[in-house]
Amino acid sequence: MAIYEQIGKSYDLTRRADPEIANRLAVKLQIKSDSSYLDVACGTGNYTLALAKHGGIWHGIDQSTKMIDAAINKSNSVTWQVGEVEALPYTDGSFSGVLCTLAIHHFAALIPACREIYRVLLAGRLVLFTATPEQMSKYWLVEYFPEAIYKSAEQMPSLEKVKSALDEAGFQSVDIETYYISENLQDLFLYSGKHRPEIYLDENVRSGISTFALLASAEEIVAGCERLAVDIHTGRITEIIKKYENDRGDYLFITAEKY
Secondary structure, eight states: OOGGGTTTTTHHHHOOOOHHHHHHHHHHHTOOTTSEEEEETOTTSHHHHHHHTTSSEEEEEESOHHHHHHHHHHOSSSEEEEOOGGGOSSOTTOEEEEEEESOGGGOSOHHHHHHHHHHHEEEEEEEEEEOOHHHHTTOGGGGTOHHHHHHHHHHSOOHHHHHHHHHHHTOOEEEEEEEOOOTTOOSOOTTTTSSOGGGGGOHHHHHTSHIIIIISOHHHHHHHHHHHHHHHHHTTHHHHHHHTOOSSOSEEEEEEEEO
8 A cells, every 4th residue: 555545645635835846946957838737746736736827738647646636636737657666658759757755765666657757757857855875864853853853864865875776767857955044934844844843742743744744653752752742932943943053955956967
């Protein structure tokens, strides 16, 4: 079963396309109005629809039927499909660009997935938005939910593995840009509360984040939230956040090109 079948029902309560991230993705994809684009592991289509506003003919694919059903209910301006990234149901060279946000850690096999994406690209860019284990080890969430963050980071391919998979798939150039969480981030994914720690006390927020919904034990969530609530109340959270400051960035934009 696709893991997001388990959290799809409440996903859109807290998950939506962040305008800043969507705009940066659009610029990196170099969207043209008459070209076709694919959002791989599109979920409920939040970023697909946000990017479609910039132009182009869009397709979205996800392994979760529940997520695709939600996407279909939002809009019929995108062609939605259930499928696996390792066996994309499209002909060679179907798209001028491919997008994937916060999902490569769910791929069953990174190299076959990258090869499939390369195959369906005519010539253009693959743009990934993701995090690395090294970045996640510097999230202050480690202070309160160490086991869950460790398990989550363990799922994430390192930047070296991503670059190696892209190279093996045939992509000719790769550009890396760090992303730091903004205070007004609208998409409540894992580290979205970097500057707003109180959001992690909200069960609805946690239920839309796979790390909490699928990896964290109930005991760790209860204990971590209790400690976090106390630290927010006393102001100690400011010291904790400062302790984890670093220059690695919180997430990465990775742009790979097929000529």
